[in-house]
């Protein structure tokens with residue numbers, strides 16, 4: 670299946686995206702992770718993106734659209750993919766539609782994870798991410814836990830400061846939230862409450878995906 674994960678920063682897109690990608694055996698394409706890798710490598714792309722990310726603003730469309738276009742062209746996306754953090758505005762959604770239509774394909778569903786702002790700020794202030802695989806976790810006071818997926822070191826993201834978190838939330842409201850209406854108008858929006866335990870949210874997501882799976886699609890485990 671070709672899925673889009675939508676939701677405010679901290680809604681759990683990365684957490685659920687990793688699990689769903691394993692479950693469906695398709696790649697998870699996270700533009701935020703790709704941009705952070707570019708920054709770490711000191712590439713031209715990374716230095717162009719960093720100023721926007723540090724302010725909590727969107728990186729220009731032409732940059733992220735180019736990243737996604739190149740990634741979707743790789744053969745491992747032929748049997749489906751999960752987009753995490755893209756599209757982020759209506760312009761990007763239209764570009765995605767064009768990219769996929771050119772291959773006779775489309776999005777099957779947009780899964781919206783809804784979480785109140787107060788939870789977002791609390792979650793992101795305590796978030797740590799694996800510096801190796803990007804898997805998110807919560808900080809445990811006095812402890813230095815390792816990534817539960819790969820054992821990598823957990824670090825704090827530079828944009829997980831309270832003022833940047835609030836800026837990212839505002840950008841979400843202004844620029845990304847219109848995508849809720851965009852996908853709802855096409856009958857492709859599936860809202861999943863993002864509160865509750867990570868496992869409960871995942872069970873809910875799996876049920877929604879199974880209900881929307883096109884005929885002949887591989888069954889969920």
Ligand code: AP5
Nearest residue numbers: 678679680681682683684700701722728754792796805806
């Ligand atoms: P990006 O990396 O995409 O960040 P984001 O959308 O702000 O989302 P987050 O990664 O912060 O949150 P998440 O929903 O993945 O939550 P997570 O699972 O980690 O983008 C960063 C920046 O890159 C943007 O600001 C922009 O500058 C740029 N960018 C990226 N894509 C772009 C695009 N398409 N166009 C332009 N610019 C782009 O969970 C958060 C925390 O909560 C974790 O600690 C987790 O352990 C915890 N948690 C998860 N689920 C639960 C639960 N059920 N209960 C309790 N805690 C939970």
